Amino acid sequence: MALYKNLKRVRTRTGKSQLEVAHSVGISNAALSNYETGYREPDLETLKQLAVYYGVSLDELAEVKPSAPPVYDLWAVIKNKEVAFNGKRYALKPSQRQQLRKQLADFFEKYDPLVDKSEK
Numbered sequence: 001m002a003l004y005k006n007l008k009r010v011r012t013r014t015g016k017s018q019l020e021v022a023h024s025v026g027i028s029n030a031a032l033s034n035y036e037t038g039y040r041e042p043d044l045e046t047l048k049q050l051a052v053y054y055g056v057s058l059d060e061l062a063e064v065k066p067s068a069p070p071v072y073d074l075w076a077v078i079k080n081k082e083v084a085f086n087g088k089r090y091a092l093k094p095s096q097r098q099q100l101r102k103q104l105a106d107f108f109e110k111y112d113p114l115v116d117k118s119e120k
Contacts, residue, residue: 003062004038010054010061011036025049074104 011021022032027046034040042050051061058064077083078097083090092100 002038003041004036006061006063007032007042007050008036010056014054021050021053025053075101078104 011018014021018032018036019029022029025032025046026049027042031040031042031046035042035046047058047061051058054061078092078100081091083092
């Protein structure tokens, strides 16, 4: 759903008129009307103010879907002298990095790797 449709949907859900919302947020009624029809898009600051007024997040208002979390190559991560685990940072000596690589290799040897769709 487009931003302008979400703006109108959220406003009507609150039972407020365009005039009430515009006055409370500090924009003109015409500006809010333009945002809700898709004729114009609000700047980020106005969008933040609208989100706060309606009690929704910017993501909800813009209907942003969270993307899949990134996949990290542990081999590359272990190359670093410092790593983090469970919110704590650790400095690894070369021998510790080598031992960790071996343990991970042994662990993952039991599993079949996923096939990357881009490789097909």
